[in-house]
């Protein structure tokens with residue numbers, strides 16, 4: 049199985065210098081940490097002071113004494129024209145599909161390699177993809193958006209019309225409702241890319257939906273919902289409550305400073321902060337204001353939760369507070385005892401993450417993690433925690449709490465209410481087991 053998921057680490061024990069582009073960034077990071085760890089084992093005091101001292105001495109690493117070729121030769125010329133690409137050494141950091149997950153590649157998923165990312169922004173080329181009927185690179189000149197239904201004046205907008213309007217840029221996460229879905233019944237997948245990789249976080253630019261609805265004279269007395277429809281063959285349609293539509297929903301054309309990528313909805317997509325990915329309709333072509341739910345196929349038979357009593361829970365669109373440790377995580381190997389920076393991401397569809405606690409003993413004891421940077425509503429937050437690994441078995445967990453006071457549940461708590469037959473909306477605490485060998489695996493603790 050490990051071979052099939054070649055995006056993640058096996059038992060890599062090479063030093064970073066020997067790392068001939070064959071494997072991914074985590075090996076380099078973990079090797080670096082192992083080096084820091086040796087300093088700690090040498091009795092250098094606190095974990096961080098030890099790490100700092102380890103970096104100061106040249107004796108341990110003769111590579112610094114040899115001037116490499118690239119310090120003595122002319123580098124490559126600037127390109128007269130070009131779009132930049134990542135280093136060739138990072139070639140293994142890729143979106144990956146899960147073999148056998150879907151029958152056809154047009155109705156499938158590719159997962160974001162969370163184990164190799166830093167901070168909170170997902171590079172656009174690594175944004176996860178979920179298509180119900182394949183993607184298109186639509187000509188923006190012929191694309192149209194119609195706003196109709198309970199409005200004073202129905203309108204059809206061209207891309208030029210839309211991009212002339214007052215715009216906003218906001219950072220938000222998008223998480224597919226099915227993210228972590230395979231883990232409902234049992235441990236199913238080996239790495240964080242596959243267990244949690246249907247989440248990405250970007251800066252989106254577009255016009256607020258409230259601006260468009262105001263322009264069309266939306267009937268706020270009779271209107272209750274907005275139907276959004278995409279222009280691909282899947283006929284993707286979702287209902288959004290009008291009060292949400294008038295709040296922070298955007299009609300976006302840009303992601304991370306450039307026009308949307310075709311896989312992510314070029315030239316226009318809906319951004320519905322805090323709500324599951326399926327409502328973020330791509331290739332957006334139609335918005336209709338109605339006075340009752342539309343009950344489309346994508347909301348009545350898909351993206352619903354099968355409860356233990358056999359009933360289906362519908363319209364559970366909000367993504368509850370959740371977090372996951374991305375490093376160390378499943379498939380990686382700690383190459384030695386000592387200092388590690390436990391790092392991960394946390395988010396809440398209800399607002400801001402307030403706090404993240406981390407346990408290294410399977411949830412018996414918790415320490416509060418450091419939150420990195422500004423905490424934004426309905427966006428990813430990055431947390432870090434210093435850890436000195438003593439070489440003994442450990443179970444790493446993170447537990448996020450949002451500003452409504454909601455606490456991310458244990459998988460057992462979630463199952464007590466929701467059973468094991470759900471696909472969607474699994475926001476349970478994730479456990480990573482560290483073996484004495486340093487190998488990290490996906491486990492579930494009671």
Ligand SMILES: Nc1nc2c(c(=O)[nH]1)N[C@H]1C(S)=C(S)[C@@H](COP(=O)(O)O)O[C@H]1N2
Pocket residue numbers: 175176177178179180181222223224225277278279280282284311312313324325326327328329330331
């Ligand atoms: N038009 C259209 N919009 C769509 C979909 C689709 O197949 N077609 N998939 C939805 C689902 S289920 C998800 S999770 C998100 C995924 O967005 P992404 O591909 O940009 O990650 O898009 C949503 N919007």
Ligand SMILES: [Mo]
Pocket residue numbers: 178223224225226325326
């Ligand atoms: Mo989705």
